[in-house]
Amino acid sequence: MADTLAELAAQLRVDSIRATTAAGSGHPSSSMSAADIVAVLFQKYLRFDFQHPHAPDNDRFVLSKGHACPVLYAAFKAAGAIDDAELLSLRQFGSRLEGHPNPHVLPLVDVATGSLGQGLAIGVGMALTARLDQRRFRTYVMMGDSETAEGSVWEAFDKAAHYQLDTLCALIDMNRLGQSGETELGWNGEAYVARARAFGWHALAVDGHDLGAIDRALAEAQATKGKPTCLVFKTEKGHGYSLIANHEHWHGKPLPEDKAREAIQELGGERNLRFAVRKPEVTKPSAKPAAGPLKLPTYATDEKVATRKVYGDALAALGDAHPDLVALDAEVSNSTYSEELRKAHPDRYFEMYIAEQNMVSSGVGMAVLGKRVFVSTFAAFLSRAYDQLRMAAVSNATLHVCGSHAGVSIGEDGPSQMGLEDLAMMRAVAGSTVLYPSDANQTARLMAALVDLRGISYLRTTRAKTPVLYAPTEEFPIGGSKVLRRSDRDVVTLVAAGITLHEALEAHARLQDSGVAVRVIDLYSVKPVDVKTLRQAAKETQGRLLVVEDHWAEGGLADAVLEAFSDGTEPLPRVKRLAVRKLPGSGKPEELLAAAGIDAAHIVEAVHALRDTPAPEGSRATGTAKTRRAH
């Protein structure tokens, strides 16, 4: 066997070199250090049905050091899952084999990697899923040694031990060399082992080029119960080709053709070994549990209810209906109200403590294995996991994200706790949906819509209790909006959402008292945005829009509104934005809304200013406005 494994490992190295040299870029040396580990793991341990990569009993393998994907693709070839021609298409436009693994095009991988330090937390989510579903699959996460500098890795170490995830195995490819020089710990395997042990893991240092030692270590990991295992493999970057082995300055560089030939020769030439990866043991049917009837909470229109509370109520109701729904929170479940799911279904609530990065990545790990995943914390603290959210979209995951305590309206806690950039951040996630409800029934209905929505969705909730505006029967399509106030004499359209919608309604009332009619739009769907309603309103309200948001002026509601007018085809309105422009402090919510210039009084003032704007010569919009004002 050892001979076959050695041959296979040599083939993985040769193919890593061939593919990267053909591509003219890539990371052969980082692939070569890992080849022996991958060879043993794939041939002796992994149970995976390549015909059905998403089969629920498959072991999972996450290549956290995504730049080493040539060795993974080479293993796929050796397992018969891709052919040599495809292997050599690495990094070419249109190839499934991208520079870092991407499940959008390559379903053989579960998640996208390449932003280092995220794989282990994804593995935590996968191992939690195995336990929840009572399946026997194991999760292997291969990391680089450099990436252990990422704090997200230690969040994952901590959570894996906390949840005693003995089906999780971390494989650290300790090749000593990072991108620009030696790692902090070099080849000090015992230092890694000590850290892993201090975080509650079973850990051992292993020679990563000794096939027998790798085999024994993987067997030990498999036999270890009650805690996850971390194997710290001492390896050489570029192992197998003496010119580059353990030499600096060979990170992320393909071998030139002559050197590639020399390396392949030193490695014993090209091979074309095939091996059959073991199939998983099927433990139970793979069908998803059926959804039951949904009993969404409803609220009376004379109540005052915080949308964050409704998030929790609806989450619990959705949890009743969907047995595959889970929620994760970062130790603020009594503020975000995800505790409602914990109370209703404690087995499907996962406390991630104050570790937002791990929360998101573990959520991704569960999501790509088929769970309906909701994650929540304060909107401000989601910024801690922005890279993980960005990568969740690259992973083609469906993840429902809730950020509570949005904006200055949270009051006394001050700016560190105020989500003021969350809309900007979440709009700029690939294919995302961004929702910002203002009312209890709306929040509940949007939650019901989210649960079946693909991709990354974001729901922004408010700390304060606000009046219920809508009947429980009202519908709120994603991409829609609600025109809450309108008349034939409207001179300005107020566009608001969430907390500022209530200010806009108050401003409407005050303006009405002084004989000024304005339209009020509840723009609860920030992305996609309701282009049609906004354009219609602009036409009908003298081309004047006033957007009011409890968010920085950049990237939020106003930018979303302007996007609706930027396909280059329509006549365009005047748009003024009221938003947070200077750093808020502590104070009562109403004091802070006033100080930011986004309360009813400032809206009234801005409407008057907008009405009084001199009409640009010959502008039809204002021409119309004048005509209509004359009515």
Added chain:
Amino acid sequence: MADTLAELAAQLRVDSIRATTAAGSGHPSSSMSAADIVAVLFQKYLRFDFQHPHAPDNDRFVLSKGHACPVLYAAFKAAGAIDDAELLSLRQFGSRLEGHPNPHVLPLVDVATGSLGQGLAIGVGMALTARLDQRRFRTYVMMGDSETAEGSVWEAFDKAAHYQLDTLCALIDMNRLGQSGETELGWNGEAYVARARAFGWHALAVDGHDLGAIDRALAEAQATKGKPTCLVFKTEKGHGYSLIANHEHWHGKPLPEDKAREAIQELGGERNLRFAVRKPEVTKPSAKPAAGPLKLPTYATDEKVATRKVYGDALAALGDAHPDLVALDAEVSNSTYSEELRKAHPDRYFEMYIAEQNMVSSGVGMAVLGKRVFVSTFAAFLSRAYDQLRMAAVSNATLHVCGSHAGVSIGEDGPSQMGLEDLAMMRAVAGSTVLYPSDANQTARLMAALVDLRGISYLRTTRAKTPVLYAPTEEFPIGGSKVLRRSDRDVVTLVAAGITLHEALEAHARLQDSGVAVRVIDLYSVKPVDVKTLRQAAKETQGRLLVVEDHWAEGGLADAVLEAFSDGTEPLPRVKRLAVRKLPGSGKPEELLAAAGIDAAHIVEAVHALRDTPAPEGSRATGTAKTRRAH
């Protein structure tokens, strides 16, 4: 002494209760657990000149568990730095004593805290500054136990040991209880100690309510050489008032007035002790070193140079001129080119390895102590530190951030490595400046401007070499733009920056060949944006703008352009945006620019479509356009 300390600690508890009860919100229980530690530290160890809080020999105290600020404010009162009336203004609108410490209003604190897990990394930056400046001050960071779940904390543990920062002391207030329940490790002080030791620290568990033990532990920390010290204090949340001590459900809740009276009685009543904090030993003059002459690099207009390379060249030149300039990088200095500073001034380059969060927070720690700080990594990976960047602004820090490898134009590495949300993210930072140069000389000049700019600035650089467009003498004011192509017959304005500017120039050439004149604006200053030039161009080019950006459609260049037209004073021009809208893959840069629809060919096509747009009836802009086209 012990009696005085006990009295002082009781006063800190009483005052924490008084202030939060007066405020009607806040965190008395989290303050009470820490009171004994704060009492001993402030009375016996801290050397701090309250008259000159920024004196460079002052010890630094960072309250990473910012929500416990009532105990800090109470200590300020006991030290005579604030009076009782101010203490009781806690959390009121306009008070310097916000719900979490904020140096914008309270210069007694160096940084804003409240987003947990950031203080220790800030402390790392401060201790590095002490070493760099050869000053003897010590840095104390008080953390909550809950916040050790944040990976950023372990990045800081790792860096502090790596740099052998023995002037740094971490104080963990292990009060066992988080916001929503017990922490993962409860009162297992040895578990914390084991983790800290595994990360290279001297660490010990201490009774946090035994004043003598606290005293001895702080003395031991002071005497420990070669490594930082972590003191894990076992405490009770709410210690001193039996009703709440060590009880759940008292996180973040002020005592009602009757309970406050009861608590104060149990604590022995109000006191008004004063003590004098020891003054620091002045080791050398505090004046900043004078800047020398700046020899900025220049580039010939027949060269092709990557703006990322110029970042490094200019950084080294600025480092020559400014002895107080430092740079930090996250192990990609050979990609961002911050290695140029490392080569020129190795003592002022700090390798943070792959730990972006620590890089930013340590940069903040150095910045608030007076260094000119530049931090750099791939633009995509800055998303890892978005919370830290957000908080840097709340800390009123001046930090220069560079993100390289922006956009799809990086090519084969694929979407995980592409910065496509960085403009959205950095625009939505309080008071930020966002720059995106397209050319070598421009980059160098902007770097020279940045070095004296306050606040958070962001420079986006490009991987590929691009033609030099500007002479070295050209000036680039922040908030400006450059009109690179113009004629009296322009029918559309192309607005671009960075890589897409070169595509726009190529499109201009192609359009010119087919007799279509377009204006080309280099919008190198994304925030603030050049409102005047954009408006002028809109007026002069038939109200038509085409914005082209290598960034998601949301939050970037197009949103910045539209912002220039959204003060409500004028109708918007027609603005069409070409931006990245679907997930890119791997490929050659030109293939990916084409696939994203942002290359010269797509710009040409979009210009034709925009020209052919039917004129909105009566619109003056298009009326003008027609007239002018007829010329």
